[in-house]
Structures are given as structure tokens and as C-alpha cells.
Amino acid sequence: KENPLIDLCLSPVQVAREVPAKSMNETNYSRVTEFVLLGLSNSQELQPFLFVIFSLLYVAILLGNFLIILTVTSDSHLHTPMYFLLANLSFVDICVASFATPKMIADFLVEHKTISFDACLAQIFFVHLFTGSEMVLLVSMAYDRYAAICKPLHYMTIMNRRVCIILVLISWLVGFIHTTSQLAFTINLPFCGPNKVDSFFCDLPLVTKLACIDTYVVSLLIVADSGFLSMSSFLLLVVSYTVILITVRKRSSASMAKARSTLTAHITVVTLFFGPCIFIYVWPFSSYSVDKVLAVFYTIFTPILNPIIYTLRNKDMKAAMLKVKSRYLKSGQVSAVIRNVLFLETK
Numbered sequence: 001k002e003n004p005l006i007d008l009c010l011s012p013v014q015v016a017r018e019v020p021a022k023s024m025n026e027t028n029y030s031r032v033t034e035f036v037l038l039g040l041s042n043s044q045e046l047q048p049f050l051f052v053i054f055s056l057l058y059v060a061i062l063l064g065n066f067l068i069i070l071t072v073t074s075d076s077h078l079h080t081p082m083y084f085l086l087a088n089l090s091f092v093d094i095c096v097a098s099f100a101t102p103k104m105i106a107d108f109l110v111e112h113k114t115i116s117f118d119a120c121l122a123q124i125f126f127v128h129l130f131t132g133s134e135m136v137l138l139v140s141m142a143y144d145r146y147a148a149i150c151k152p153l154h155y156m157t158i159m160n161r162r163v164c165i166i167l168v169l170i171s172w173l174v175g176f177i178h179t180t181s182q183l184a185f186t187i188n189l190p191f192c193g194p195n196k197v198d199s200f201f202c203d204l205p206l207v208t209k210l211a212c213i214d215t216y217v218v219s220l221l222i223v224a225d226s227g228f229l230s231m232s233s234f235l236l237l238v239v240s241y242t243v244i245l246i247t248v249r250k251r252s253s254a255s256m257a258k259a260r261s262t263l264t265a266h267i268t269v270v271t272l273f274f275g276p277c278i279f280i281y282v283w284p285f286s287s288y289s290v291d292k293v294l295a296v297f298y299t300i301f302t303p304i305l306n307p308i309i310y311t312l313r314n315k316d317m318k319a320a321m322l323k324v325k326s327r328y329l330k331s332g333q334v335s336a337v338i339r340n341v342l343f344l345e346t347k
Helices: 004-008 012-029 047-074 081-098 101-107 117-150 152-158 161-186 204-208 216-250 254-281 288-312 315-328 331-346
Strands: 034-037 114-116
Touching (some): 034 117, 047 081, 047 101, 047 288, 117 152, 117 204, 161 204, 161 216, 204 216
């Protein structure tokens, strides 16, 4: 084939055999470079309204969770294992809300919502990293309540500072292992055809369905992986809180009343977080529209409900927040800051 005259002598049949083979090879090596996110709604009239609503919700998530972190770190009375884990939960909630919400809010202002292939994989990586870490962190918080209520005399020995740090590190390690295993199922899949994701972020079950091969086995592995982590964490929480509730029921004192209030807050958070996750990744009969609503719930509403639940039902947190307010938001200090800002702008 080095001589061009030989190519001219090819018969029409040979040419017909050569052309399809070449196009087949080109098709095999074609790759999707971006995905189209269909978002929450196709209605253009709703986009400005949704932009305002979710922008306000996202700001509330950041302010509420940052306020909890600031309160716990600045008040020495809250330097206990329970509040240490609560501050870490608030940090994870900020991460859960931030991996996709800013992109979703920006997409409300554009008609064609696209995301690059690498950014899509990054969203898949971070959603499973943060949610996996939060699951284990909620189990750690249940263990802390178990030690405080069922083993009160040995509580400070069981939940010392070293143990608290180890529990937080384990939660991030489990989240990293979980997301690495999930991403391994997706990163080598061939994407050469449809690229529309019916959600506001790249959710793993929806992305794998767009691959050019049969993903039935891969989908089963994804469900098994996520289902195992979700169900095992949820069962550990159920067992822990059952033992704690039995212990609390046998006792009737002021401290146990406070323990009941704390347990109610913890159980509410666990239900709000695990309910949507289990329904999406374990329950096989949910529709895409239901999955989309539940995804909004655990990425936006749960991070904003956690600060409300933990502060409104906790007298110590409310008292500490009043101290933070009086320390950082003094009337004279605020007016001085405003005057300095105005002076710098007019200078």
C-alpha cells in the first residue's frame, strides 16, 4: 500500500469493505467530552424563581453551619466529644451542599446546562466521599451518645480526644474508600452516545446508564457498594439508639430528660439523611423524578435542617451562640466596621 497506484486498482467491493471498517474504528474511539444536565425543571419561567430560592438556601446552609463551627470552637464549655463531632458534621454538611449546589444555581441563569466529563467525574467522587463520611460520622455520634448515657462513669475515658480524632479520620477514610470503589466502576466505561443526565448534578446511577455497553452488572455492583455502606450504617444506628432508648426509659431524672432531647435531635437527623440515600441507592423501583426530589433533599435540605435541629433543641448551643453574638456583634464594633468600610471606599 506504499504505492498510490495500487490503491487505484482496488475494486469497488474492496473499497466498500475498507470504508466501513475505517468509520467503525473512528466511532469506537469517539468519546463524550461533556454532559448535558437537564436540571430540576424545563420551564424557563421557573428558572429565576428557583435561582433566588436556592441561592437563599445555600447562603443559609453556609451561615448556619459556619455559626455552629464558630460557636463550638470559641466556647470552652463546648469542647466536649459530642460538640466536637457536631462541628465536624457541620463541616461535612457544608461540603455536601457545595459539591453541586453552586453549579446548579449558576445553571439557572443559562439555557444550555453542560458539564465537562472530568467535572462530572469530580462530582461523582465528591458526592460519595462526603455522603460516605457523613454516614460514618453519624455512627460515631451515636457511639458517643451510647458511651455518655449507658457508660457515664467511663465516658471521658472512652471518648477521649484521641478517640474523637480517630473516629473523624475513620469517617473520612471510609468515605474515600467508598468513593474510590464507586469511581472505579465508572471511569473506564465507554461514553460515545447519549449525554443527557436527568438531574442537576452527575449522579452515578444516571451516568452509568449513558454508557455504550450493557451496564447491568456495573449497576448491581454500584447498588451493592452503596447499599452495603448505607444499610450497615443505618442498622448500626438503629441498634445503638434502641439500646440507648431502653436505657433512658429505665431512668427518670433531669439528666435523662436532657438525653431524650438530644436523642430526638440525633434520630431526626439520621432519618432525614438516610431516608433519601437508601431510597435512591437501595430501593430499585424509584423513578427519576422521585430520585431528583430526594437528591435535592439530602444535598440541600438536610444540611440546612441539621443546624436548626441541633440548635433549637439544645440549650447549651443557644446560650453559647448568644455569647458569640455579644462577642463578635457588638453594636459599637459593627458600626465601627461599617465606618471603616465606607472610609476606605471614599478614600
